[in-house]
Amino acid sequence: MTKTKINIEAPKGKLAILTPGMGAVATTLYAGVEAIKMGKAEPIGSYTQLGRIRLGKRSENRFKNVKDLVPLAKLDQIVFGGWDIFPENAYEAAKHAKVLEKDLLEMVKEPLSKIKPMKAVFDKNFIKRIEGTNVKTGKTKMDLAEQLRTDIKTFLKDNGCDRAVMVWCASTEVYTPPSAVHATVKSFEEGLKNNHPEISPSQIYTYAALKERVPYANGSPNVSVEMGWAQELSIEMATPISGSDFKTGQTLIKTVVAPGLRNRQLGVAGWYSTNILGNRDGEVLDDPGSFKSKEVTKSGVLSDIFSKELYPELYSNISHVVRINYYPPRGDNKEGWDNIDIFGWLGYPMQIKINFLCRDSILAAPLVLDLALFSDLAGRAKMKGIQEWLSFYYKMPITKPGLNPEHDLSVQLLKLENTLRFFTNEELINHLGLTHYGVDEGEE
Numbered sequence: 001m002t003k004t005k006i007n008i009e010a011p012k013g014k015l016a017i018l019t020p021g022m023g024a025v026a027t028t029l030y031a032g033v034e035a036i037k038m039g040k041a042e043p044i045g046s047y048t049q050l051g052r053i054r055l056g057k058r059s060e061n062r063f064k065n066v067k068d069l070v071p072l073a074k075l076d077q078i079v080f081g082g083w084d085i086f087p088e089n090a091y092e093a094a095k096h097a098k099v100l101e102k103d104l105l106e107m108v109k110e111p112l113s114k115i116k117p118m119k120a121v122f123d124k125n126f127i128k129r130i131e132g133t134n135v136k137t138g139k140t141k142m143d144l145a146e147q148l149r150t151d152i153k154t155f156l157k158d159n160g161c162d163r164a165v166m167v168w169c170a171s172t173e174v175y176t177p178p179s180a181v182h183a184t185v186k187s188f189e190e191g192l193k194n195n196h197p198e199i200s201p202s203q204i205y206t207y208a209a210l211k212e213r214v215p216y217a218n219g220s221p222n223v224s225v226e227m228g229w230a231q232e233l234s235i236e237m238a239t240p241i242s243g244s245d246f247k248t249g250q251t252l253i254k255t256v257v258a259p260g261l262r263n264r265q266l267g268v269a270g271w272y273s274t275n276i277l278g279n280r281d282g283e284v285l286d287d288p289g290s291f292k293s294k295e296v297t298k299s300g301v302l303s304d305i306f307s308k309e310l311y312p313e314l315y316s317n318i319s320h321v322v323r324i325n326y327y328p329p330r331g332d333n334k335e336g337w338d339n340i341d342i343f344g345w346l347g348y349p350m351q352i353k354i355n356f357l358c359r360d361s362i363l364a365a366p367l368v369l370d371l372a373l374f375s376d377l378a379g380r381a382k383m384k385g386i387q388e389w390l391s392f393y394y395k396m397p398i399t400k401p402g403l404n405p406e407h408d409l410s411v412q413l414l415k416l417e418n419t420l421r422f423f424t425n426e427e428l429i430n431h432l433g434l435t436h437y438g439v440d441e442g443e444e
């Protein structure tokens, strides 16, 4: 079989990581990268920084660090920038978010204080619980998109950057299912010019990024990259997109446990998930419209893994309940409970309880770093459109129209690893290992 030879441009110069939203997740990322650069911390949780990948046949026993295999930008080539509705710089915003301890924050005070938010595109109709002053004005939504495009160009020039990526780290918007205005680039651009009420700020950022050939990753459940216009534009502009909604806490655990139960053909009668959290994200999600967006991404996971069409005996009647309760005393330290009612041989019932006391932004920050570095890699590899290999990072991975997403974390990792092997002209691994039949593992 002939292989396509991939040539990826080297990551020369500086890479701008631009985040709409400079709240808890974004500032925890900025602070962490600065602390790591100073040699004061380790990039725990980041696959690009700590991951190792096997290459070739098992008998070769050949492993490489992911960052040595693929040409990723180095941490000291990164420049952070962002937009927020609040005018505080990243140091002040990180203090407000109360994720990091004082000592660490003071250590990175200087670089963080220099990151000042650009004026945001904001619309009260899409985010109800917060209001800020650092907001752009414009006659039409197209004007606002143009202003964002100017921001990107100015940022690159002022900071001597070679290229940029954008990762959405701003609040969750009210759920906006795709409608006619979102169908094509043409209808969407008309909508931008006519201030169509169903075009949200996150869609305007996505549009601006793609028009500037800036790869875009959607860390929230906002509906943007899923839409027809965004997928069409990402192909037209030869720019990668991915999403949606970082898979960090409860859903990460779900996509580890649920495939395990299904793979053992164990039945599930119900899965009750509840959370308490007290950060600004929790406050925004306290609004039913924004919660609806989260509910959609959080709930989709189980219905795909426990397919009632494929396994009617096991999963035809699951009661799946998801709750998020805003509870200020907990701040960013979210607590999630899962009660899973399962049944085994002859229908005998059992229960599983999971209590995850996690830290939301500590789990999310390394994902933003990985998505930024991989999106940049994808751009240099001349990838365009939906990047399914990045499903590993998302609660609701986007796929080509008509296909079901893959939610199983370990299958997502296999896909990611094989994509990295493909990028570096290494053999793809199928884990077959049937040497007695003359079929070596590692062969296609």
Ligand SMILES: NC(=O)c1ccc[n+]([C@@H]2O[C@H](COP(=O)([O-])OP(=O)(O)OC[C@H]3O[C@@H](n4cnc5c(N)ncnc54)[C@H](O)[C@@H]3O)[C@@H](O)[C@H]2O)c1
Pocket (backbone or CB within 6 Å): 020, 021, 022, 023, 024, 025, 026, 083, 084, 085, 086, 097, 120, 121, 122, 123, 127, 130, 132, 168, 169, 170, 171, 172, 201, 202, 219, 220, 221, 245, 246, 247, 248, 249, 279, 280, 281, 359, 360, 361, 363, 364
């Ligand atoms: N932390 C996690 O584990 C996790 C997991 C999955 C998804 N997410 C998503 O990541 C996003 C960020 O989470 P967070 O905890 O940092 O929230 P946060 O509330 O601390 O920060 C979000 C920031 O976005 C700003 N913002 C709101 N609308 C904006 C706009 N239109 N333009 C620019 N800035 C805007 C807000 O002012 C705020 O500072 C949320 O959408 C959240 O749902 C987080």
